[in-house]
Amino acid sequence: MNPLLVALNASYVHTNLAVRLLRDSTKRPVGLLEMTINESKDVMLQKILRERPDVILYSAYIWNWPEIETLGRYIKKALPEIKQYVGGPEVTYDSVERMEEAAWIDGILRGEGEDSFDDFLAYLAGEAEAEAVAGLVYRCGDKIHANPVKGPLSMDGLPAGYEEEDLNHRIAYYESMRGCPYHCSYCLSSEDDVVRYRSVEEIKAHMRRIFRTGTKLVKFVDRSFHIRPARTKEIVRFFIDEAPEGMCIHFEMNLEHMTPDVAELINEAPAGLFQIEAGIQSVNPEVNRRIHRSTDLDKMKRAMVMIDRDKVHIHVDLIVGLPGEDMDSFLRGFDRVVPLGAKKIQIGFLKLLRGTKLRRRAEEFHIVYDDRPPYEVIRTDVLRAGEVLLLKNFATIVENYYDEDVFLAVKSEIKRRGLCPSEFYMAMARALEQNIH
Missing domain, CATH: 3.80.30.20 (tm_1862 like domain)
Known part of the structure; x- marks a missing residue:
C-alpha cells in the first residue's frame, strides 16, 4: 500500500498543518505532497501520479474544494483503481450527502484525524474492518455508512507537525x-x-x-x-x-x-x-x-x-x-x-x-449566499447585492490606502481635517466603481 496525503494550499508561502499532523500520528509509511491551487490541473495530476499512490487522501477546505473535485473526478475516470478519500472541514458536516453526490469519493474521515488515522490505514491495508475506524464514512454496496466520531482529543503528546524540513520563505x-x-x-x-x-x-x-x-x-x-x-x-x-x-x-x-x-x-x-x-x-x-x-x-x-x-x-x-x-x-x-x-x-x-x-x-x-465555496454572502434583507459589491471596492481601498505605511500621512491628514474616514474612503470606492474598467 502506498497512501499519499495531498494538500492544495492557497499559495506557496502557506503550509498545511493538518496533513503533517496526520503523517506524524502513525508509524506506517505515508507520503505527503503539497501543491497550490494556482497550479494547472495537468501539473497537479503529474505531481500526484509521479508518487504512484494507490490511495489518495485530500485535505479539504473552502479555498481548495473546486480543485480537489476536479482532480478527484479526473482520477476516478483515468485511474479508477486508485482509491480517493477526503477529510477536513469542507466535507465533515454533510458527509453522507456529499458522497451521494460525488461518486469519485470512496470515503470521508471526520473528526480529529490524529486519533483515528492509524486505524484508518490499518483498514486500507486490509488489517481492520471499516466499522473500527472512528469517524469514517464509507460505501458498502449501494449504502453509505457513517461511523460515530470520537470525543475531544487530548493535546498531550500531539506532534508539532514540523520536523526537519526547510521552511525558508514559508x-x-x-x-x-x-x-x-x-x-x-x-x-x-x-x-x-x-x-x-x-x-x-x-x-x-x-x-x-x-x-x-x-x-x-x-x-x-x-x-x-x-x-x-x-x-x-x-x-x-x-x-x-x-x-x-x-x-x-x-x-x-x-x-x-x-x-x-x-x-x-x-x-x-x-x-x-x-x-x-x-x-x-x-x-x-x-x-x-x-x-x-x-x-x-x-x-x-x-x-x-x-x-x-x-x-x-x-x-x-x-x-x-x-x-x-x-x-x-x-x-x-x-x-x-x-x-x-x-x-x-x-x-x-x-x-x-x-x-x-x-x-x-x-x-x-x-441571507442569500453563493452555493459554491467559499459560500460568500450575496445579499441580505438589509444589504443589497450592489451594496455588497460596493463594499468590496471599499475593502480594496482600505487595504491599499489605509493599511499601507506609505499612506500614513493621509491618515494623519484625515484626522487633522476632521474628515469622516468612511466617507473619505467610500468616495474613493465609488470612484473605483465608476472607473472599474
Whole structure:
C-alpha cells in the first residue's frame, strides 16, 4: 500500500498543518505532497501520479474544494483503481450527502484525524474492518455508512507537525490549544467548545525544532491564545528569550480580555516579534446578539493603549453581511474602529460555512449566499447585492490606502481635517466603481 496525503494550499508561502499532523500520528509509511491551487490541473495530476499512490487522501477546505473535485473526478475516470478519500472541514458536516453526490469519493474521515488515522490505514491495508475506524464514512454496496466520531482529543503528546524540513520563505502554523470558549454562530470553532491545551514545556520543545526550519513567521491557529494569562506569560517570555532574530509570532487574541501584566510583558519584546489579530466583526449590539457575540470597544481601546504599537503589529477584523447589519451600520462601525489606531483594518465578507449555526439559520435571517465555496454572502434583507459589491471596492481601498505605511500621512491628514474616514474612503470606492474598467 502506498497512501499519499495531498494538500492544495492557497499559495506557496502557506503550509498545511493538518496533513503533517496526520503523517506524524502513525508509524506506517505515508507520503505527503503539497501543491497550490494556482497550479494547472495537468501539473497537479503529474505531481500526484509521479508518487504512484494507490490511495489518495485530500485535505479539504473552502479555498481548495473546486480543485480537489476536479482532480478527484479526473482520477476516478483515468485511474479508477486508485482509491480517493477526503477529510477536513469542507466535507465533515454533510458527509453522507456529499458522497451521494460525488461518486469519485470512496470515503470521508471526520473528526480529529490524529486519533483515528492509524486505524484508518490499518483498514486500507486490509488489517481492520471499516466499522473500527472512528469517524469514517464509507460505501458498502449501494449504502453509505457513517461511523460515530470520537470525543475531544487530548493535546498531550500531539506532534508539532514540523520536523526537519526547510521552511525558508514559508509560514509554519501551530496549535497550542483546541476548541473555543465562545459561540460565534458564523465560526466552525464554535462547534468545538471543549477547550484543550498543550503543556507549555511541550510547546517550547516544538518551537525549538520549528526555529531550526528557517521560517520567519509562526502563526498560532488558537482562536483566543491568551485565555489563561499565567500560561500566556510563560509562552510569551519563552519567545522573548529564545526566538531567533527576525522572527515574527502571530497570535489571535480577544483584546477585551487583555490584562495589564500580559500587555506589559508583550511590550518587553523586540519590535516586530509579536503580531496580534483581534476580531471585532461588528460593533452593532443587535447584530452581535444575533451572532452570539459581544464587543466592548472601550475595553479594546484600553488594551490598545496598554500595548506598545511601535513594537507590536495589531490588525483588527470587520465582517460585511452579518444579519441585521446594513450599509450605514457597517460604515458607522468602521468609523468607530478607526480611532483604535490598529495597524490594519481587515474587511472580510461573511461566509456561510458548512456546519455553522448561521448557515443553518441563513433563511431565517434572509441571507442569500453563493452555493459554491467559499459560500460568500450575496445579499441580505438589509444589504443589497450592489451594496455588497460596493463594499468590496471599499475593502480594496482600505487595504491599499489605509493599511499601507506609505499612506500614513493621509491618515494623519484625515484626522487633522476632521474628515469622516468612511466617507473619505467610500468616495474613493465609488470612484473605483465608476472607473472599474
